[in-house]
Amino acid sequence: MFILIFIIFCLLILLYFKFKNYVPILMYHRIADIPGDRNALSQEKFAEQLAYLAAHNYHTITPQDLYNHYVNKTKLPKNPILLTFDDGYQDNYTKALPLLKKYNMTAVVFPIYNWIGKPNKWENFGKQETLTMNLTELKSWLNHNLDIQPHTANHPFLTQCNEEKLKLEIIDTKTKFEKLLDKSMDYLCYPYGFFNQQVINIVKKANYKMAFAIFENVPLWHINLFALPRIPIPSHQKMWEFKLKVSSIHIIFVAMRKWERQFKHLKNKFK
Numbered sequence: 254m255f256i257l258i259f260i261i262f263c264l265l266i267l268l269y270f271k272f273k274n275y276v277p278i279l280m281y282h283r284i285a286d287i288p289g290d291r292n293a294l295s296q297e298k299f300a301e302q303l304a305y306l307a308a309h310n311y312h313t314i315t316p317q318d319l320y321n322h323y324v325n326k327t328k329l330p331k332n333p334i335l336l337t338f339d340d341g342y343q344d345n346y347t348k349a350l351p352l353l354k355k356y357n358m359t360a361v362v363f364p365i366y367n368w369i370g371k372p373n374k375w376e377n378f379g380k381q382e383t384l385t386m387n388l389t390e391l392k393s394w395l396n397h398n399l400d401i402q403p404h405t406a407n408h409p410f411l412t413q414c415n416e417e418k419l420k421l422e423i424i425d426t427k428t429k430f431e432k433l434l435d436k437s438m439d440y441l442c443y444p445y446g447f448f449n450q451q452v453i454n455i456v457k458k459a460n461y462k463m464a465f466a467i468f469e470n471v472p473l474w475h476i477n478l479f480a481l482p483r484i485p486i487p488s489h490q491k492m493w494e495f496k497l498k499v500s501s502i503h504i505i506f507v508a509m510r511k512w513e514r515q516f517k518h519l520k521n522k523f524k
């Protein structure tokens with residue numbers, strides 16, 4: 254019995270040291286109150302989450318900070334956390350930005366090049382219609398010391414694209430974004446979190462420094478700069494769960510989503 258407890262204790266210590274340097278990367282989409290849309294978080298809930306992070310001495314960092322930390326071993330502030338927003342919805346500008354400013358926090362938004370300043374018609378699966386940030390809003394977002402990085406040109410499933418299409422979505426989009434916003438674009442966000450080795454090869458060829466995924470296909474035992482796992486923050490997020498998701502055991506939530514998806518996949522296979 255004593256040996257078993259000792260082994261479990263050692264295992265926990267090992268896991269703690271293994272994962273304590275992992276920085277939680279949160280994934281948001283819309284900041285809006287839309288019943289039934291798990292990707293839309295109300296502004297009240299978002300405010301509550303930022304208030305918690307501020308009160309508990311969390312420090313928001315940029316993708317560049319994270320890269321420098323992982324590659325050049327630069328030191329990060331205490332309790333580092335990276336906030337990311339997918340798709341570049343206009344409510345990120347109207348609802349999230351004022352709160353980020355209130356708490357002096359930073360974040361990165363990933364707009365889709367060909368959908369800038371347009372209705373969200375790429376989501377043609379019953380989503381409520383809304384707008385994305387236009388060019389003026391994107392420039393203002395940058396002027397507030399917040400970051401912008403690419404999320405491809407059309408938001409395709411990259412794993413279903415041929416090489417020519419991948420080059421357009423990944424390489425050409427980087428150049429177009431750099432020209433449009435007059436800044437370097439080094440960090441790609443995969444639509445739907447999907448990627449494979451062919452995608453990674455093109456991402457590397459385009460000289461991106463890192464790429465953000467979700468939990469799908471990401472390794473958990475080591476950090477792959479081109480497959481960084483992110484933690485989704487859904488609309489129904491309870492505060493106690495949020496607190497765990499930003500804690501040093503957050504990687505467990507990534508693992509849980511991975512296993513949940515694999516389990517569902519297996520279940521469908523044997524139906």
Ligand SMILES: [Zn+2]
Pocket residue numbers: 339340404408443444445
């Ligand atoms: Zn997206």
